[in-house]
Amino acid sequence: MTDTSIRQYTSEREEDREREEENEETLVCPECGGNLASDAEHGETVCSECGLVVEEDEIDPGPEWRAFDAAEKDEKSRVGAPTTNMMHDKGLSTNIGWQDKDAYGNSLSSRQREKMQRLRTWNERFRTRDSKERNLKQALGEIDRMASALGLPENVRETASVIYRRALDEDLLPGRSIEGVATSALYAAARQAGTPRSLDEIAAVSRVGKDEIARTYRYVVRELSLEIQPADPESYVPRFVSDLDLPEEVERRARQLLNTAKEQGVHSGKSPVGLAAAAVYAASLLANEKVTQSEVSEVANISEVTIRNRYHELLEAEEDFTAP
Numbered sequence: 316m317t318d319t320s321i322r323q324y325t326s327e328r329e330e331d332r333e334r335e336e337e338n339e340e341t342l343v344c345p346e347c348g349g350n351l352a353s354d355a356e357h358g359e360t361v362c363s364e365c366g367l368v369v370e371e372d373e374i375d376p377g378p379e380w381r382a383f384d385a386a387e388k389d390e391k392s393r394v395g396a397p398t399t400n401m402m403h404d405k406g407l408s409t410n411i412g413w414q415d416k417d418a419y420g421n422s423l424s425s426r427q428r429e430k431m432q433r434l435r436t437w438n439e440r441f442r443t444r445d446s447k448e449r450n451l452k453q454a455l456g457e458i459d460r461m462a463s464a465l466g467l468p469e470n471v472r473e474t475a476s477v478i479y480r481r482a483l484d485e486d487l488l489p490g491r492s493i494e495g496v497a498t499s500a501l502y503a504a505a506r507q508a509g510t511p512r513s514l515d516e517i518a519a520v521s522r523v524g525k526d527e528i529a530r531t532y533r534y535v536v537r538e539l540s541l542e543i544q545p546a547d548p549e550s551y552v553p554r555f556v557s558d559l560d561l562p563e564e565v566e567r568r569a570r571q572l573l574n575t576a577k578e579q580g581v582h583s584g585k586s587p588v589g590l591a592a593a594a595v596y597a598a599s600l601l602a603n604e605k606v607t608q609s610e611v612s613e614v615a616n617i618s619e620v621t622i623r624n625r626y627h628e629l630l631e632a633e634e635d636f637t638a639p
């Protein structure tokens with residue numbers, strides 16, 4: 316290292332040290348040594364002990380516009396969306412809208428429409444450069460479609476996308492369909508997030524059969540070492556109560572019945588969906604709400620026979636628990 320570079324390095328270190336000392340001095344009040352607080356409303360830095368205004372007319376780093384709701388904030392924002400695992404390119408590539416209109420909302424001419432169509436075609440080709448990206452794009456599209464049909468929240472879609480990406484990186488897809496692995500990833504993500512859906516519900520919106528979903532799900536969970544707890548019957552209760560338009564009292568009584576069944580060991584080896592549906596039906600009867608077994612079976616997507624069997628078991632467990 317030459318003398319010039321050594322002197323330059325030394326001067327830079329001294330400047331950094333001076334800057335750090337200045338920052339440390341500004342963190343405390345120069346009068347009393349108290350802590351400083353920032354008043355964003357007035358653009359001032361004030362001592363919380365003695366009230367001394369240390370700095371005023373501070374620069375506001377926020378936007379120059381105001382928004383009063385989320386929609387207005389999104390409309391006025393001039394930055395792009397954050398990256399997301401729900402898109403094959405994580406949302407970093409350019410999206411060309413399908414509307415043939417300019418920035419002012421006016422329709423494009425025929426020549427401009429042809430040009431935009433060519434741009435869309437080439438944009439799609441550049442976004443999916445190889446078979447792996449095409450595979451990922453198709454799978455994430457399937458996950459988004461099924462999640463929308465099942466009413467699953469965005470965090471479940473994000474988790475399912477991450478699980479599918481891991482399966483793709485671990486080379487778990489050969490010999491299995493894209494739709495099967497995507498459905499299994501969504502099923503696993505829903506259970507991890509505590510918003511499970513039954514296998515029948517998942518199969519109803521999937522393009523593959525129930526047996527293939529179950530087989531692929533077990534394989535993916537085993538190979539990726541996913542930690543998934545057994546489904547809790549109580550996690551199904553709020554959705555069933557909401558779909559049947561029942562009051563909150565029914566949900567509370569259904570949870571009590573399920574807790575009693577757990578303490579009595581009745582839930583062991585039983586389907587959590589069947590137990591939840593039976594608990595909702597029994598709770599509605601106890602709360603004098605008119606609900607038929609067919610209505611509950613339609614919402615829960617299980618047979619009326621299952622509801623009758625579990626319903627009697629739940630009431631017997633409740634009687635045994637309350638008996639002196």
